[in-house]
Amino acid sequence: MTTPRDTPASRRTRANGDGTVYKRKDSRWEAAGYVLAPGNTRKRIRVYGTTRKEALTKLTEKIAASNLGLPVATADSTVSDYLTYWLNGVAVRQVRENTHTRYAACIRLHLIPGLGAKKLARLTARDVRTFLDHLRAACQCCAQGRDTDRHFCCAIGQCCNKRLSPLTVTYVHSVLKSALEHAVREDDLPRNVARNVKTPAPRPRRFKPFTASEARQFLYAASSDRLHALYELALRTGLRKGELLGLHWEDLDLDSGTASIHRSLQRTPTGGLTILHTKTRASERRIALPTECINSLKTHPERQHEEREAAGAGWADNGLVFTTPTGKPLDPTNLTRRFRRLLHRAQLRTIRFHDLRHSTATLLLEQGIDLVVIKELLGHAHIGVTAGVYAHVRLRLQRQAINALGTALGLANDDPDDPSDAAAVR
Template identity: 75%
Template sequence: MTTPRDTPAPRRVRANGDGTVYQRKDSRWEAAGYVLAPGNTRKRIRVYGTTRKDALAKLTEKIAASNRGLPAPSAQGSLAAYLTYWLENVAVHHLRETTHTRYTACIDRYLIPGLGKKKLAKLSAKDVRTWLNQLRTTCQCCARGIDARRDQLRCCAAGQCCRKQLSPLTLAYVHSVLKSALEHAVREEEIPRNVARTVRTGAPRPRRFEPLTADEARQLLTTTQGHRLHALFELALHTGLRKGELLGLRWEDLDLDAGTAAIRRTLQRTSTGGLTTLPTKTRASERRIAVPARCLQSLKRHHEEQQRDRDAAGAEWQHNGYVFTTPQGRAIDPTNLTRTFTTLLRKAGLRRTRFHDLRHSTATLLLEQGVELVVIKELLGHAHIGVTATVYAHVRLRLQRQAIDTLGTVLDVPGNDESTRDNGDDPPLRGATVR
């Protein structure tokens, strides 16, 4: 007769598909099971833990993800290897060359040194958050050896750290590059989810711009009278075209009789092709705009002056069809145009501002004249009217203040002077934010 002590304990049987769990000779626990793999196939995976419960929990988590349709990651290489592959085989075909150059610099400078050694499949949100926090608080002179390459040491190499840290905008840009790369890894089923999307960096403080006032714009145009690029600056202030769009404009794009211009391309300097014509920034940027009569007259005079330059240059003239060229017919480098613009600002006695602020000046002045937001959106070539509304929210708020003050004057009770006083709450025109 057998006793209860002699009866072997019943063996716990796991259901079909739950995998197996057993203890290895090195005292660790191993769990194995089949999960969904890329290509709608199944493969056997193994996970490990210090206890049976740990190993079983890891296996259960992976089987549960597989049951939700998430394939097991197939990436075995490092994040650095994948980022290099992504830049050379994916991003290069979908990004503008200038954007690809910035992405490459961002990856080489920040991503690979900080996270490159991590396995792509094992990268976690905690890894990304820790790296971003370190990047946010690290002096770049120390981390990248900037001070060591200077002729005169003034930071870490001299024992006096300047605490030159990344701006919130740069930090957000680096984070967005990582999110873009990992998003493609998810689409290729290399990893089950994009861990960078779960990390929040906070909204960076937007950049500030200072558009020209109406008096400053008139003063600038007066100063450019007689300059060979007067028509360019006049067209920039009247239409809000971007610098590359102005320099990429060809005579074939202009219809001087109908008073229109077709914006089809932009001129930019790239690291590989030099001065190159590229598609417009977005599809909405490819547009046809109306050209004011004043600009049409300036363009006709500019065309006559260009013909005289062509006759003077003779065989050295390089015909390329651009509206704005050098005296030899070559395309104008955007950097040289910026230098010319800065010189004219100094000559006019105006504060220093960016060439791109001419575009903001156009939109601001149009809003002040009561032009509808949708018209400005089409003129500037914004993809969505929300962009226009956000960028120039400060102007709309000030115009609202003027409108309600006008209504207050109409509804004012005779003898009540308090309602017409300015309370000083009007938002300033300058120092507006751009998102």
């Protein structure tokens, strides 16, 4: 007589509520169980896998989410139900809070009004393409009802034609693709229909980085600012705004002239100013500091010490390199305001703070620095990102190279018997 302990794991009876797992005739494994469905009802779902463990894992994840009160959408759910499930049950654990907030706004403002009523299993590529075409053409004041109470735009018969940018339409499409891709991974859909829809690539955002002379003028104007060291780092190393504001003194080794970048300061809807990990794993890097940055960072503690004494008991000691006059973290928005005032005082054209990073890469490229070195300095995940963003600079350098070659060939001696020509060919 066998006991439960002697029974193989694949044949043991599962506890009540854990669902069932069995092998199908097509050699796949199928797991079935009851979960919480939209509308506060319970629904039997089925998931599949190439092994028993894979199918069981998928079912266990869905039951666990259901036990937390999250409705588990299935193929016969509406797109609205599935997007709500994916946003609150899946994406919330995979992306940063600010990214999740952008996803939520995209789903609430565009995807649910446009596709929410359709059944997930019946969604087609034509539905997605039609939706995106309408999104490009629709006035957002009218589509989102902004003019209902204020009596303007379509409410008075004079549409302002405020349409979404191509970049925003592409972003909406990418969010839908991510959600449907998860449905495919969980075997709720056989394919991702949103991937079959091709959207025109948006034009890259134009930016106008500083020229070398403008960069020198900027550094000269910043030399008397309390955040002089921050502006030096931004322009000479290309660090992101969040990376600069999240820099701690323990991250700096001024003796060896290096800095470890692995934190970023961000403002989140729930936590306020929060120290997070860097944007990507590739953003975690160790960079060499220019001599000018080392010198400015060595004098920066003196200014910070004076501010500490002036603040007295009101000083907030958090180990950050760049703080407010009372030691608190610098708000990214406030830094942007300070940066614009500095540009105005220096009589320089207005650019974004992020364009200092573009200025770094552009000036390095123009000095002939290899793309691989610039990629590592900026912390890009792939060299294709670096090459794509700064394609305009590379084209200009190609033109300079071609012109230089043309000059060299134009100066060559046309005499075929000249031995110097033969030596040049070799």
